[in-house]
Amino acid sequence: MVQIVEKGGEKVESLKGRPAAVPFIHSIFFKLLISFLLLSIVPLTLAGLLTYSNVSDLLTRKLNKDASSVLEQHSKVLTFYLNDLIRMGEISNTSPAVSDFLKNKDYDNYLRSFLPLDQVFTGIHVIRPENAGITLVNEQGYVYTYGYSLNREHSGFYNYHWIPQLPPLSMEHRLTPLHDRPYSNQEPQEQVFSYVQQVFSRDLKAKGLLIIDFKRDVLASLFQSSSLSDSVPGETEIGLLITNRSGQLLYPQDTGRFRPEELKNLNQAERITDLSGNVYRLVTRTNNETGLILTGYFQEDKLYEPIHRIRNSVYWIILPSIAFCLLVSFYLSHRISGPIRYLQYLMGKVGRGEFYSLFKLKRKDEIGQLGLGFNHMVGKIKELIQLVYEEQSKKRDAEVTALQSQINPHFLYNTLESINSLARKRKEPQISKMIVLLGKLLRASISTFDTMIPIWRELEYAACYLELHQIRLKKPIQYSIDIDEEIRSLFTVKWIIQPIVENAVLHGLDPIASEEVSGRIEIKGWLEQDAVYLQVRDYGVGLDKTALKELRHNLEYHSEKLTKYGKKVGILNVQSRIRLHFGEAYGLSVDSAPQQGMNVTIKLPRRFANENK
Template structure:
């Protein structure tokens, strides 16, 4: 290494070429590394996002499939003849007469024809079992369905749907195929009595077809499990009904996500989502090699491109180093000749830069020296002595050194000016970025925003909507996170005032209490039932996942943001009574000036 450094340092051209090459290669290396890492990250994210889209599509298809089965089961509630047969079985007339068989058989046949993948439909009345299955298979005569877990669970649900994962048909224990099922109690709509249970078995072919609609990535496969990790569907039918065995199972409690794992000596990317309707997990297993191959291709292309750019940079550096160093080498050669007493040289001077001016000065100096030497002919010793003194007085090493430094500094200065412009532009860019929007606003701005919103809605609702805002001016000048009032007001109007038959009113009041600001938004709408209010409050406290059918996503979003920004001490409180309106209390800190928020992803 020392020899290489010494060899480079021996010539100005080599130094210039090495410096220029380093200046070109180093940014290329940094840029290439960044591009490779960013490309790898982008490819990985694309794989994960496309996989998640596929899994969500499969989940939606399965939900639609199960909801279709649920709609079929509802038909049992709507058929008067079926209800009458079940009433007879319940009243003690449990004899399985031809009349009953005719009614139930005809009904079940019609239901079964609605879906090709339905394997069997069964109605358990407590005393009789009515069924229709593929190829008219018979059920086990000794099957004690009343003590089976699914029957008990279905009865306890009192008419709600019970989704059952993959299993061998309960009433055909010796079958060699798997089904998934839904079950629900049949309730007498007149008396509310439990009349029986309808069970619908569907073949796994439907799920298999949905899973194969679009694999997204070659070599990947889909596995579906219940919330306990029991396999509902797998390409390997031997694994069905077994527990999913991976090196990590902590993801079972998560709604969605991904992780890398090594199973059976194979690196895998596992992406998963959870169905909100069934609770089933859709997992896609993608070989990591599939992801890495795309990254390797980009890496190879970057290496080839980097090699080409390095080769070009060396050529450019070589050319530029010659253009820079050749005039200086010529000057050095001329000075050596002058030092040897040779003043007869001819060099064409091109340009008007510093180097050209230096060469012109040396040429004039050389001419003067030559003229002076001609005049000094008295004695050889005096002539040589005068020549030496003349050279010492005219060819000043400090002058040459400072002149060369001036050339170098000019290059540096030119470089710094460009850099200054870049920094100035960047500074302007960041400056403009900072003022594109604030996450903290005055409460007055929030109130003005809500007032405008209410005025717009009043144009729609007319006299049906009245509103008042009564907030102290002191509070108006305080700061808070933006967009915390409008979602609450919107919820009050669309779910409180609009469903009501009578005109309604929105009242917004604010006050200081202790060291907090309390803003109350109250409506005179239809109110919230106790069950629904309890669910909303549990979701706000984090004890329960929010039911998306409750129309409370805006409220939860505001509550989560306030707690995230200001702490768990602050947030929303909700008070409501069915038919008498709702009151939402917003508790926030007293802020006399804007402060940085803990998280900005909500805006």
């Protein structure tokens, strides 16, 4: 593998047999583990959170809807109740007796006004008989009471803090917060709230205050028919607050649960915290006719207790599920990445030359196929190494043989020359000529180690061989060589024409040789584009279809094998050497018919020099 190392401050690549360790975050195991976790834990967590959120939103919407409906009913009841109080004030404002009382400045007239006022307020009292008492106060401080006994020591009503500041010429009405009644001789500590309205005389020259007291339980009795508790499940602490525009608490009396500054913004808040730290959820409704704000409050932790139980249940489901998904993801990641890491380990051993290491896991999936491919690759590498070893061994043997063959060439030449001299002495010219021709062929075969030679030299070897057979046969062989000089100067593999000519003589012409006929051989050549074609044609016995088919098959597929192991040194040897030198596109093609001879065509590339030098 390639490893980056620093040398002289520069980074260079070096090859190492042992693969470098892969960082954990880049490993297949880590990537698979993260992928499995994301595919399992994220959807599960999102499902739990969405379930919790949806249930919480559903409960909140239902609470707001039901509570708003109840508050709307309370608002209508309150509006109806206040309308009755307004009607009581309007009756008082139009009464002559009330007008006279407001204008009165004499104490005796003040005392005489009680009887007509009693008649007026007896009728007014019927409208809301649950009132705790009616008080009429004029500007001179005279006080008239109906329904209770006045404590004159505390009759300074304009000095009470709960009396609202009303505009001078306004007939506005206000509801006061809860307060005690020191001005009453009966139960002065009783908590009441009051309806306060400014009333005027008929001529509008005098004014006073109309105060109608109501006990605290009046508001509770007004809202008991529709309770907020019906809209909330469980035992949630709930309550109702009624405030005016200034944030004053009208109902219930301030018990110190909430801070006064928080009560001023109830219509703009969604939550409120009491002095003990408890959080309450708010649902508000403003009565547009009276300007009062009705607020329902619900203790949030108890309100959402069912939601919290659902949330906790979701957590208890998600957490074990996450743990299970983590274990499964770890197992699957290890199951997939383990064999790959083992295969990486084996590849490192093979890289160090240990070719006995094979993938032994029995799997039928893609990893198993990858292991089988690895084993096949290792086997092929071992075969190639063995083949290279055998080729090198054969090459060394051939070189030794070639060196040994160089020892005796001069001895052979001298021996042939001695035989030639003896033939001439005994006047045997044909024997002498054959020895001369044989010597040329022998010298050509062992005098040079060049693989590529000019085509003209190949033709010379073939001519020497044919001249030898001219002497051997009773009737000389007729042959012709028709090749241009351009082709003769090109280069080709050594010894490719002579073996084909020899095959034509021995297997084509010898069977028909006689005193009358010895046969004919033609050698031709031509050029086509970048190829050179040489053709050897004999007019001998030829081949039948079966033999021709077998020869063509051997030439195409088995020439190299038969040359190496079948000891074939004829045209199969020529085919094998041409393809080894020039490739599969070049070689021999044959054509023949019985008693019509054989035609062998050689296709060669156009070479202008010995490229092997």
